[in-house]
Amino acid sequence: MAPTDRQTPTLALAHALAAAGRGLPVFPLSATKLPALRSPHRGERTATHCRGECGLPGHGVHDATTDPAAVRALFAAAPRAAGYGIACGRAPHRLIGIDLDVDPAYGSDAAGSLRQLALQHLFTIPPTVTVLTPSGGRHLWLTGPADATVPNSAGRLAPGIDIRGYGGYLVGPGSVTAHGRYRLAPGTAHLAPAPCPRALLRLLTQPPRPPTATRSTGPAPDRRGEGLIQFVLAAHEGQRNTRLFWAACRAYEHGFGNALADALTAAAVRTGLPEHEARATIASAARLTTGRNGETNDAA
Known part of the structure; x- marks a missing residue:
């Protein structure tokens, strides 16, 4: 477990401000990788679908901003923040996160599955920003075009490969979680997020396969x-x-x-x-x- 101390929120804010300065919308996260600010609508008797329209902080990824003053205000309201999230799918970068897991339950690492997909669909992942996760996985940062909305998904491309698209977020490098620190992979800190290859973008935006049922009760x-x-x-x-x-x-x-x-x-x-x-x-x-x-x- 990664230790946290009084400097952790200060460092988290510094990393978040640096990311915001590069045009990445950010918001504070707790050590559990969840939004650090509680919803202002907690305790309300009727369900609300407010995504920040009320003007109050506490709407998770919908709080994300690139404005330095607003970032400071969010972290001031979350004094125990240990990290920051980066909203995906938002201008100007329209970030797409390729989350590669290493869970042995999948039988092989997700990076290998991505390489196999690349061979099958004739694309190459270009050099891009890569973030190493505490579990041994990695996040690849890609950018998407303005006319394509990439949805979030888990295991749709292959087991162990999760996609963070519009409405999702990535844990930013420098964040400290209960399991360790997220950090930039050596040799990628100077890179900008690379454009998503067209063949991969087609895979990410094509409609999901229709659900299948068991052979005893499913359709033909x-x-x-x-x-x-x-x-x-x-x-x-x-x-x-x-x-x-x-x-x-x-x-x-x-x-x-x-x-x-x-x-x-x-x-x-x-x-x-x-x-x-x-x-x-x-x-x-x-x-x-x-x-x-x-x-x-x-x-x-």
């Missing part, structure tokens, strides 16, 4: 995999194999890969992929996901 397999089929149909030349492989992996992971194999093959053929190549790709996905669910993979 073709309905469950409709989103995956559309994903394959949208492939352009150079993406067909990687999109098909990704979709087949998702289908097998959710327990209906065998039932969807023919439909995925037909979709891939419609994009111009030879049938034998499509079936070989699906068979590879089946082998890769064997043992991750209870389905017997016999597509090969």
Whole structure:
């Protein structure tokens, strides 16, 4: 556990002011990584959806500001703040946070999963600001365009990869939490957040896959995999194999890969992929996901 002392709030404010000076909206956090200011609406009998319109502090990420005087006022109202949050999705940077976890429960580190996604979807993460977390993970800072809103998500891209988009926040470097200090990775302090690669941005903004149900009570397999089929149909030349492989992996992971194999093959053929190549790709996905669910993979 990271020690905190009387200097911690002072240092947190200094780090927050530095971030605000770079155009990053900030607000105070407690050592639990939660907003340090209590809601002004606590105790009210009727639920309120105020996001700061009342003019009082205590609305979490909606308090975030780049104005130095306002930042100082927020921290003065939160004298025990141990860190600061950075609001994502807000101008001018429209920050996108890629949170890579290292929980062994996932079977592999999230950084490896991101590298695999990059290979499948033909993108490269550029050098960018990287923050090391107390748990051994890391936050990658990217910027988004003005015409795209990236939603928050947890594990949607792959297990262990969480996305902080509009309405979310990242713990800023220099913050002290109950588990340790967040710090900039060596060699990245001088960098500016890099633009999000277009292929990755498409993954982050595409509609979520439709929820799947158990095989005993769920809808027909073709309905469950409709989103995956559309994903394959949208492939352009150079993406067909990687999109098909990704979709087949998702289908097998959710327990209906065998039932969807023919439909995925037909979709891939419609994009111009030879049938034998499509079936070989699906068979590879089946082998890769064997043992991750209870389905017997016999597509090969």
